Amino acid sequence: MLLGLDIGGTKIEGVIVSPSTNNVVHRLRKPTVKNTYQGFFTSVRLVIDELLSRESIQSIGVGSPGSINRQTGLMQGANIVCLNGEDFLSDLKAAYPHVPIALTNDANCLAISEYETGAAKQASNSCLAVILGTGCGGGVIINGSIVDGQHGLGGEIGHNPLPYFSEHDDGASTQCYCGAWNCNELFLSGTGFERTWALKHSPLSAPDIFAKAHLGEQSCIQHIEHYCDQLARALGTIVNIIDPEVILLGGGMSNQDVLYPIIQAKLAPYTFGGKASTPIVKAMHGDSSGVLGAAYLPVMHGLTKLRRN
Template sequence: MRQESGDASLLRRLNSAAILRILRDGEVVTLTELARAARVSRPTAEGIVEELLAKRWAEECAEEPGDRRRGRPARRFRFHGTAGHVVGVDVGGYKLLAMTADLNGEILATRRVAVSPELPAAERIGAVVALVEESAAGGGEPAAVVVGTTGVVDEAGRVVKSVAIPGWTGVALQAELAGRIPAPVLVENDMRLAVLAEHWRGAAKGYRDVVYLFTGNRLGLGLLIGGTLHRGSHAASGEIGDQSSGYRLAFRNVIDYALSADPGELRSPGQSAEFAVARAREGDESAVRAVEAFATRLAEGLVTIVNPLDPELVVVGGGLSQAGPLLVEPIQRHLDRVTLYPPEVVASRLGNESVALGAVRLALDHLDRTLFAATS
């Protein structure tokens, strides 16, 4: 008898998980549609839905106009996306960016805080905690929080190595945040989150093999292979390493242009590129040549990735993706000329928000896994 009771309980949980997933993946469904899709009886579906309504994982929809003319209207349900929220955070050298989203992935709020690259690790962590608290204000505790950061991030959420943020190497970021944020916390490499965002809502939607090139105050790569994020054997996928020499070499032309056009202003490599792009848009031929040379340097580096991986798409992201055709077209021309199977090259539409948006997507994925595990 105990075994039969256990079997019945397990079957109930499995049916509940199936119905919740149907609601999660769909829009508005009736009890009949739920029962058919989950392959259960209508009374079973109705009992499970009542439980989900009580737990606020589902909500009943209002009648549609005209329902009463057809007799008794069918009850209609959907996943209760506003029952909770998640927070995705991008931790950079110069800024912290947080996005709050409901459980359907609708972005509710975006908050940005400027920080110094020299900010001590403890203060940077405190700033992340404060930003999450502000992002969750008024909505209760978040269902999940995902933080994206530059550097090699292991499966425990520890920053194994970081060359972009001083004092960041060795920080047990996930453990530090989990002790101060009353919600499940995950930490992931920012470039992997960026390509995840592109696959979810950006230029890479519908593609399975993608190279994401981040361009800004540093360079980075994100790889999607066979529709799956590539982490690498040491979780170092996406990190280019110490860019002190190669980075300045790639940016040499735009740095030289900025110094010659406006010698009184000291700019970082990324700021020099932004300055050159702005002047190129105004028709400055010297700026156009500098930006094209910069783009060609980037393309030369991409060749070593594109030829062996054979991607369908290259997405140019980060702050410099706003250059659009000024960057994309020279990169495309070079890859067309020297690669075996040239991928399409496009500019990201997500810009500087890609990492935070990818963090939101990973938080939703984590919530789905835990939600269905708890139900089943």
């Protein structure tokens, strides 16, 4: 049995997955304590301990905000601020010395869950997963392994600049919270989709823009077309580097089925030679991708072997 943990800003979700069926056999949610690292760590242990009391498990995988700096081993860039600067993975290993443990971020967990058991299951060795939610993140699998990278930056598509940026994308350059300008996230996240709409119209929520487009409202249709063009530009630059077998979309924006044929048609012209036909598909696991990807992470890292029936 595989134990997977998805640590979010408000809750910690833990599951036990049976690798023979890919089914979740236990699921547990507890609130995330964020005021001190000690309190946070205790809240993580509560979830793990309760799941350990229910099943015998072979590994623990953790999906966490932020990433591990390879040079220092310490957490960085987490929106649960008390986690930054802490050696979270070593502390977990010390608490559970007899179980293999691995940790990565939520976008990587999306890629892993879909590659192992979801919409990218048919891929033989590569995929790109992109989360289009409140923010924009990504995960890359090459040769069957997740690419964390030297600085934990593998797949951070959200903080590349939007390719071919022009005044049609934004009236002026906009600075991202990360310090850079015109990051993809400012345009491609659900928040970005609403932000760029509000530059030219009265504010609307993303679901309202899609609903009005469905009723034939031209300005909404044009906004969606423009968004798809921006996303195709961002994806095209990645295809030119890693040329994955499949591109998966997750997060709130990925639930809008109308996007897929438009993005698919726009992708090829933004790739070298203009002919790339990489399938762009919706992630299958929805909100469960975090815990499932985390559960399969130690398998992908070779820390544990699957005992499939």
